[in-house]
Amino acid sequence: MDHQAFQEVVHYHEATKHHLHRYAKSLGYMDWQNQPNPFRSYEGAVSIPLPLLKEDPPAGYLELYQRDERQTQPFQVKTVAGFLELSLGLSAWKAAAGSQWSLRINPSSGNLHPTEAHLILPPLDSIASGVYHYNPLMHTLEKRAEVPAEWWQEMGRHFDTHGFLMGLSSIFWRESWKYGERAFRYCNHDVGHALAGISLAANLFGWKATYLNGLSHAKIATVLGLDQTRFPHLEAEDPELLCWIHHGSGMDIPRSLPEEIIAGFATLEFTGQPNTLSRECVNWEIIYKTARLTGKPDTPDRKYDFAPSGGINAAVASSSAAAIIRRRRSATSFDGRGAVTSNQFLSMLEKTIPRQDCPPFDAELMEPSVHLLLFVHRVREMAPGLYFFFRNDHDAGPIKRSARSDFLWKPVLEGLPLYLLEEGDFRHEAMRVSCHQEIAGSGAFSLGMIAKFRDLIQHEPYRYRHLYWETGMIGQVLYLEAEAHGVRGTGIGCFFDDAVHAIMGLKDNHYQSLYHFTIGHPVEDPRLTTYPPYHHLQNR
Ligand SMILES: Cc1cc2nc3c(=O)[nH]c(=O)nc-3n(C[C@H](O)[C@H](O)[C@H](O)COP(=O)(O)O)c2cc1C
Structure with missing residues (x-):
């Protein structure tokens, strides 16, 4: 037990409480000049356009919460693309008073979207095995590194199922720009929203997302190449988690990766230069300190047994699960x-x-x-x-x-x-x-x-x-x-x-x-105009 770390984390928590008479420390005004770009891209990396779903998966809303092996889809570019579209893609554009902004399938405090996603894919029908960053604005995969195809035999032996890895990271600056010191909390809320969205969307393709709870932050950084990437000052991606997205929902999945595979990732050459998000960033030091202190070490794999299904299901609209996911709004x-x-x-x-x-x-x-x-x-x-x-x-x-x-x-x-x-x-x-x-x-x-x-x-x-x-x-x-x-x-x-x-x-x-x-019961804002999520890609 690290008592010092515990005390520092409690200190962060106390310092970032809002009180009736005093809000947690932030700039106190919106520095519009330096508003961070909500979209990261890796400039110079090969960018692979993903297809948009022609038809949504047909599952009804309540099926989101049930596993049905019969729905299992193969891992292909079009299914992985569909899964990304329904977990972390854009959900709409809104416009009012001359400005326009996008919304996403996953919500985010202040719509600032600190969460980034990376995939480590086996060879699929038309793309090579590699580490990819998902760019939800363009609905593209940006190729950061080639992964030798042979590694997937070892991955297959290790997990005993077909699958791919998906990682999430956070860019704290995106939230601290508006929320100051409390932003670390919000970034973590957003990771939870994204993780749930990933698990639910995976199920629409008959896949299961299992959180790899044995892995340390350092190992996740190695696998995603974040420790080899030169980020603009204060705009680094902090590794959060890695999931195995897989077939065989009933399988007993290990919760870490073989050491040789992790060592292999450390030897890969990562390409692409992360774009600059703001001209100037503010260093909210307590966030970076707390991030370090709450970085996960290696831990033994843990498995959890939950109770079987509960069964209270009030009647819901007949919409498909995908339709509900797409129309989720705050x-x-x-x-x-x-x-x-x-x-x-x-x-x-x-x-x-x-x-x-x-x-x-x-x-x-x-x-x-x-x-x-x-x-x-x-x-x-x-x-x-x-x-x-x-x-x-x-x-x-x-x-x-x-x-x-x-x-x-x-x-x-x-x-x-x-x-x-x-x-x-x-x-x-x-x-x-x-x-x-x-x-x-x-x-x-x-x-x-x-x-x-x-x-x-x-x-x-x-x-x-x-x-x-x-x-x-x-x-x-x-x-x-x-x-x-x-x-x-x-x-x-x-x-x-x-x-x-x-x-x-x-x-x-x-x-x-x-x-x-x-x-x-919501009241819609009549001043807002809504546009389809990918209308800007119509000619692709
Ligand atoms: C962690 C978190 C905290 C939020 N806090 C607030 C809040 O305090 N007040 C509020 O009106 N909206 C809040 N929101 C809603 C966001 O502003 C909203 O998700 C964002 O503008 C994107 O819009 P959308 O959810 O319709 O896609 C929060 C959302 C999240 C995920």
Whole structure:
């Protein structure tokens, strides 16, 4: 256990709390001159245009959460391209008052998109085995290195399934440009959203994404070539994770890579010069320090057993899973009237519980460690009030003991770990603790994600990132669930940390609120015009 690292990480967390009287440190204004380019490209690397899907996979929305080997597609350029389009591609362009900006399948705090994706592909029908960077703007793969085709025999022996590797990295500057020191948190939320999106989109092609939890940050940097790349100052990509995307969803997959293969990646020649994102960057030192301290070491492979399927499924729109994924958006305001039914509400909560063979949580990030403190405003057949939803059994005792002693802890439905804490109108309170954002009080419900904190990070400081990833994965599921039930969600990274803890009665850092989310009936902004995601590639 590295006590020093633990203390520094706790220091970062404390220093980046927003308080009612003081926000975490940031520039305090938008430096538009230096707004970072949200798209990285590797200049000089061979760029391979990917085809866009002619037809979306036909699976219905609920099939997203079931595994069906019959849908397994071969690994080909067109299927890998389709998977990228439905996980990290563009979802639309918006325009208003003379400016235009793109949205993506994966959400991102402030639409700043710090997450980059890299693929290590075996030889496919028309492209060679190599390390590629995915450029979602152009929907291209930028070839960074050739990988000897023979390595895939070794990979095949190691994993005992066909597959490819996919890595995620973060460019902290993209978020810190706007959010200053708190940005490291947001980058990690975004990784979680992207990981969930990857796991769910992979399932549409009959593939499974398994998180390689044994690998260190250093090894991931080697495999992705990030440690050999000369990045512009403060614009480096920090390695986050590597997944094996594979056939054979029931297979027992190792969670690391053979040493010889990693040593091989260190000898590859990586090409392409990363583009410069801003003319000038600000060095938010605490972010880079915390990134170092939460860098993962090598750890033994861990496997997690989750309970079988839960089975509360309120009826959803008949849209395909892909249609729901494509139309996921963040609500910017709610109508202040619309409700959801209790069945819809329970079904959304249920989807956030990790289940065996159920994406996205069967990517097996970690033991579930995040729970939901719910501000219920308008859920039919349920009293408005404060509720709590446990995503595992073993935190129930400690949380109940450290929470306010006058809470009711009244079970809502037999067999579901949902409890009424206190009846009442919490609309104002929900708004207040979410940085006074109206969307937290004007929807059907909003929530704070309460994570087991101190004990996890004390032993393994890298869990700080994992906890944020887990909250992002929960957020991604809630976004899609909201869309499928005809309402809309929004992730909320801006909240007053300790004000939330005060509502719960939490007095120390054994549990901390890490992310908020809200769901309700959206009001569209009539000033915005929408264009199709890849209209700019029409002539390709
Ligand atoms: C981690 C995270 C934090 C966010 N925080 C807020 C927030 O505090 N307030 C808000 O209105 N939107 C918030 N959003 C929504 C983003 O602004 C939104 O995802 C982004 O503008 C892209 O739009 P889209 O989700 O419709 O694609 C957050 C999103 C994420 C992923």
